[in-house]
Amino acid sequence: MTRAIWTLFKKDLLLEIRQQYSFYGILLYAVSTLFVLYLSMDTPEPRVWNGLFWIIQLFICINAVAKGFLQESRGRWIYYYTLAHPVTIVLAKLLFNVLLMAAMSVISLGLFRLFLGAPYLNAGLFMGIVLLGGISLSLVFTFLAAIAAKAQQNAAILAILGFPLILPQLILLQQISSAQFSAGAANDWVPVALLLALDGLVVVLASILFPFIWKE
Amino acid sequence: MPAVPSYMHRSWWKITGIVLLTYTITAGLLGPVPKLPLLQETIRNLYFHVCMWFGMMILFTVSVIQAIRYLRKMDRRYDLASRHYAGAGMLFGVLGYSTGMIWAAFTWADPNISFTDNFSTIARDPKLIGAAVSLLVYVAYLVLRDSIPDIDRRARISAVYNIFAYAILFPAIWILPRVMESLHPGQDGNPALDVKNDISSSMRIVFYPAVIGWTLLGVWIATLRIRMEQLKEKQLDS
Numbered sequence: 001m002t003r004a005i006w007t008l009f010k011k012d013l014l015l016e017i018r019q020q021y022s023f024y025g026i027l028l029y030a031v032s033t034l035f036v037l038y039l040s041m042d043t044p045e046p047r048v049w050n051g052l053f054w055i056i057q058l059f060i061c062i063n064a065v066a067k068g069f070l071q072e073s074r075g076r077w078i079y080y081y082t083l084a085h086p087v088t089i090v091l092a093k094l095l096f097n098v099l100l101m102a103a104m105s106v107i108s109l110g111l112f113r114l115f116l117g118a119p120y121l122n123a124g125l126f127m128g129i130v131l132l133g134g135i136s137l138s139l140v141f142t143f144l145a146a147i148a149a150k151a152q153q154n155a156a157i158l159a160i161l162g163f164p165l166i167l168p169q170l171i172l173l174q175q176i177s178s179a180q181f182s183a184g185a186a187n188d189w190v191p192v193a194l195l196l197a198l199d200g201l202v203v204v205l206a207s208i209l210f211p212f213i214w215k216e
Numbered sequence: 217m218p219a220v221p222s223y224m225h226r227s228w229w230k231i232t233g234i235v236l237l238t239y240t241i242t243a244g245l246l247g248p249v250p251k252l253p254l255l256q257e258t259i260r261n262l263y264f265h266v267c268m269w270f271g272m273m274i275l276f277t278v279s280v281i282q283a284i285r286y287l288r289k290m291d292r293r294y295d296l297a298s299r300h301y302a303g304a305g306m307l308f309g310v311l312g313y314s315t316g317m318i319w320a321a322f323t324w325a326d327p328n329i330s331f332t333d334n335f336s337t338i339a340r341d342p343k344l345i346g347a348a349v350s351l352l353v354y355v356a357y358l359v360l361r362d363s364i365p366d367i368d369r370r371a372r373i374s375a376v377y378n379i380f381a382y383a384i385l386f387p388a389i390w391i392l393p394r395v396m397e398s399l400h401p402g403q404d405g406n407p408a409l410d411v412k413n414d415i416s417s418s419m420r421i422v423f424y425p426a427v428i429g430w431t432l433l434g435v436w437i438a439t440l441r442i443r444m445e446q447l448k449e450k451q452l453d454s
Contacts, residue, residue, distance in 0.1 A: 140384070143380065144380075147360070147373055147376060147377055147380075150369070150373055151360060151363060151364050151369075151373050152364070153360075153363055157359070157360065157363065160356045160359055160360075161356050161360060161377065163352070164349050164350075164352035164353040164356060165353060165356075165380075165381055165384055165385065167345070167349050168349070168384070168385070168388030168389075168391070168392055169388075171345070171392060172392075194391055198384065198387070198388070201383060201384065201387070202384065205379070205380055205383055205384075209376045209379060209380055212287050212372055212375075212376055213372060213373055213376050
């Protein structure tokens, strides 16, 4: 099973490396959104910075993750059907999207640092929070993209399905990250643990529920 | 095969519901309540507003159980039941949110500025966020359902979304107020109500029957809509 996941993951990675337009597409999306933000406002105060950062992360995530399932054609699904177990497929997709979103998170944090300043105090710790956030967002949206793909819908429905569901995670993330803006605030591990628990829950649910939707 | 089991057609639980709600409304509006500062007589809203929230949770839970049963048995009547229990839950959610708004307008809102100016501050309360988010999730559920033309695929995918959303949302709704309160203690001195400790015994004897009564009403609405839907389908078949 681990080998099957690894093979499927490598397939996605190879596809990504060969058709780089999609990666650069997301990158361009991140850069241009950020540049519009940069031109429409001065260096924002920390609270605003925090809100903007996570909203932009959310939009990047939707764009990055959506195509993971939506790009697969019907013929390819039938081909997978003969080859692999659904759980391996969904786990491989989750793994790939987690890595993709982790990379995008680091890049967008760098861009935010350059254009909109850095209200956080400890860069290393904040990077960890951003990675955690990217992973949480990508897990939820990967499974929702599977639902959207099977409903034969486009990425628009992904936003409708995902925004309300991701709100609890987003609130937790904003709390964790805003605690990094003032020197006095103690590190609170409860929200981090809750986020990790939610992430685990999403992975478990995705592996239980995906077999029900992947058949035509 | 009917989606509503035949024992649900019996009238005793509907009569119980009517009796309990009659009791709720009379005893709720006329019975003794403690005179608390700020809350005053608005405390009677407890019998309506809080019960809507309870009823919504129970109905959504029934909906997700029906969704699980659908995925296990692949029988369309469970899908129908899941859809309409979710609908009844949403009705309760909307009523709960609006009764909450009315209540907040008299207790939490700053009387010096209009309620609409005040609303953005009030809506930040974790419980209100939870209520708004769960309504949005179930509206998304309905949008997703209606966007799929094929009946079986619609049933399967919406059942999966229902379970996924429920499993993510409900832990979050219970967790968020605790996390947010720990970061924002005191809630700026606003009167917050703790059901277990703050309700006097004279109110509890109305409150618990009220919860049961309203929930029975919700179940009644859902079963009626399921049966109506089935009759419509029967008409199409013949």
